[in-house]
Amino acid sequence: MSLMTYEEVLPFGRMIRQDVEQRKMPPWHADPNVGEFMNDARLSDSDIATIDAWVKEGMKEGDSKDLPPAPAFEKGWHIKPDVVFTIPEFLVPKTAQDDYEYIYVPTNFTEDKWIQAGEVLPGDRRVVHHATVSVIDQAEYAKHLAEHAKENEGVDEFHFRTGKVLHLRPDAPVIDDGCLAPDGGGIPGHPSGYLNIVPAIYLPGHMPEIRPTGYALRIPAGAYLQFQVHYSNHHGLDVKDRTSVGLVFAKEPVKHEVAQYEIWNNMFRIPPNDSNHRVTSCFTLPKDVTAVAYTAHMHFRGKSMTTKAIYPDGHEEVLLDVPHYDFRWQETYFLKKQFLLPKGAKLMTVAYFDNSKNNPLNPDPSKAVRWGEPSDEEMMGFWLQFADPQLVTERPVTAQK
Ligand code: HEM
Structure with missing residues (x-):
């Protein structure tokens, strides 16, 4: 629903008061006592009191002279992209109920570009469940294509595949307390922290990535954008999708180059009907980094997550x-x-999952759950967007490693 005009807001007045008083809206899930965030959406107590008083006083219309100018957005976007990349039309067949597709779009950039903000615009929201856009160097592109062309992509002693999604094998070793394991909860032999360059991502409830001034990620000349799109078509009809990513170039001098560590426990097992199952992951920083942003990622059974x-x-x-x-x-x-965050600092994440029938989102409490790409299986990830503390101008231009 649009809340742009008085006429649009009026029918929702009481509901708005209730939702803001309960702090259900605007949505914000981080404990306000831990960390200060530039995109903190919460209203102040006085904002809430203003809304409360407005409703109590009969929800009158104010003086139109006091109206601030409406923000101007380009259709569909929350940012004003300088450049938009769109995947070729992709047919999502009605049978594609849970498919991960990897689609590559060349940037054709002839020089390195600095990206300050990014947003993914789903082509058809009915079927685009999530979409992660990552930067792939020109030199890596052929390898990626070959990997995705394999019928048994990603299948190994720990994983199996059904159609276009990967799952952990039910008999894979169970590591709930990743911090006690040599790889921190990652797949044995693969440490839990995985480096990725992500200009933008579309997840439920996720807003655009708007990085602080002076912080940007680099797309090297000739690089490709990998769209990992999770399609979920439950409409009984074939649907065509053209998902896009919009990028905003840094307008101020870039001081710090941004990348992301994705820190996972990939080996846990949540027993059936367990309402409070603990899972941990640990990752020791291999170098000094500057902390920029955090994301907590689990599926429907995710209950809480804390990282220290x-x-x-x-x-x-x-x-x-x-x-x-x-x-x-x-x-x-x-x-x-x-x-x-200095080299040698250990990032420890503790997550709890609710696999009981009391969790209204739980797809199936009777099932033991392991890592899997479909949403009715689980994930446990903490992602750290970080910057290289060294000024960009004071170091040779090399990719983040
Ligand atoms: C002060 C700001 C906001 C107000 C007053 C507000 C108000 C509301 C109200 C009254 C509802 C209906 C809830 C119900 O049916 O019980 C609602 C739902 C919703 N709002 Fe907001 N909202 C605000 C900010 C936001 C923001 C920033 C977002 C997106 C980031 C958002 C996304 C949604 C969505 C997706 C729903 C429907 C799903 C749901 O009920 O959880 N809202 N909002």
Whole structure:
């Protein structure tokens, strides 16, 4: 629903008061006592009191002279992209109830570009369940294509595939407490932290990635954009999709180059009917980084997630606490003040899952759940957007490693 005009707002007045008083709206799931975030959407107590008073006083229309100008957006976008890349038309057949597709779009950039903001615009929201856009170097492109062309892509001693989605084998070793395992909860032999360059992502409840001034990610000349699109077609009809990503170039001098560590536990097992199942992951930073933003990612059984840093001198600091995780609202929390996380600091994430019938979102409490790409299986990820603390101008231009 649009809340742009008095006429549009009036019928929802009481509902708006209730939702803002209960802090259900605007949506925000991080504990406000942990960290300060530049995209914090919460209303102040006085804003809420204003809405409350307005409803009590009969929801009168104010003086139109006091109206602020309406924000101008390009249709569909929350940002004003400088460039838009769109996948070729993709037919999502009615049988594609849970498919991961990898689609590559060349940037044709003839020079490196700095990206300050990005947003994914789903082509057809009925079928685009999520879409992650990652940067792939020209040199890596052929390897990616070959990998995705394999019928048994990703299948190994731990994984199996059904159609276009990957799952952990039910008999794979169980590692709930990743912090006790050598790989921190990652697949044995693969540490839990995985480096990725993500200009934008579309997840339920996710807003555009707007990085602080001076922080940007780099798309090298000639690079490709990988669209990992999770299609879920439950409409009984074939649907055509053309999903896009919009990018905003950095307008101010770039000081710090941004990338992302995706820290996972991929080996847990949630027993049936368990209402409070604990899973951890740990990742030790291999270099100094500047913390820029955090994202908590689980599926429908996700209940809460907390990440703390354990510094080399032993002291600890909670970075993010999402006490009531909701799969439908997966925000990325951009720090108001970026800060140094030193090499050797251990990032420890503790998540709880509710696989009981009391979780209204639970697809099936009778099932033991392991890692899997479909939403009715689970994931446990904490993603750290970080920057290289060294000024861009003071180091040779090389990809983040
Ligand atoms: C002060 C700002 C906001 C107000 C007053 C507001 C108000 C409301 C109200 C009254 C509802 C109906 C809830 C119901 O049926 O009980 C609603 C639902 C919704 N709002 Fe907001 N909203 C605000 C901000 C936002 C923002 C920033 C977003 C997106 C990021 C958003 C996304 C939604 C969505 C997707 C729904 C439907 C799903 C749901 O009920 O969870 N709203 N909002």
